[in-house]
Amino acid sequence: MNLTDYISGFLLGLSLIIAIGSQNAFVLKQGLKHEHLFFICLFCAVSDALLISAGVAGFGAVTVRYPQVVTIAKFAGVVFLLGYGLQNLYASARLSHAMNVD
Numbered sequence: 001m002n003l004t005d006y007i008s009g010f011l012l013g014l015s016l017i018i019a020i021g022s023q024n025a026f027v028l029k030q031g032l033k034h035e036h037l038f039f040i041c042l043f044c045a046v047s048d049a050l051l052i053s054a055g056v057a058g059f060g061a062v063t064v065r066y067p068q069v070v071t072i073a074k075f076a077g078v079v080f081l082l083g084y085g086l087q088n089l090y091a092s093a094r095l096s097h098a099m100n101v102d
Helices: 003-018 022-033 037-065 068-094
Strands: none
Touching: 003 037, 022 037, 037 068
């Protein structure tokens, strides 16, 4: 592995954190509601650090050596995103998301 691999992995991980995605929206929502904020932030920070470390440490090298990992990751990602999307679609149709200011 060379420095380019590390920089590429770091920038990919950074791009996932910078964007306001579902994780950040969830943390912001919990912060506004003052519910379990410390543990949620701790869990998110640790999981992000682990995933970024895995990317920087050479997940690309693993996929070059074992190409079936890419296929497995694609299908797992599709199943996760479909499940997450359907769950949120159901919640938005059935539940009220109004926040009361008290």
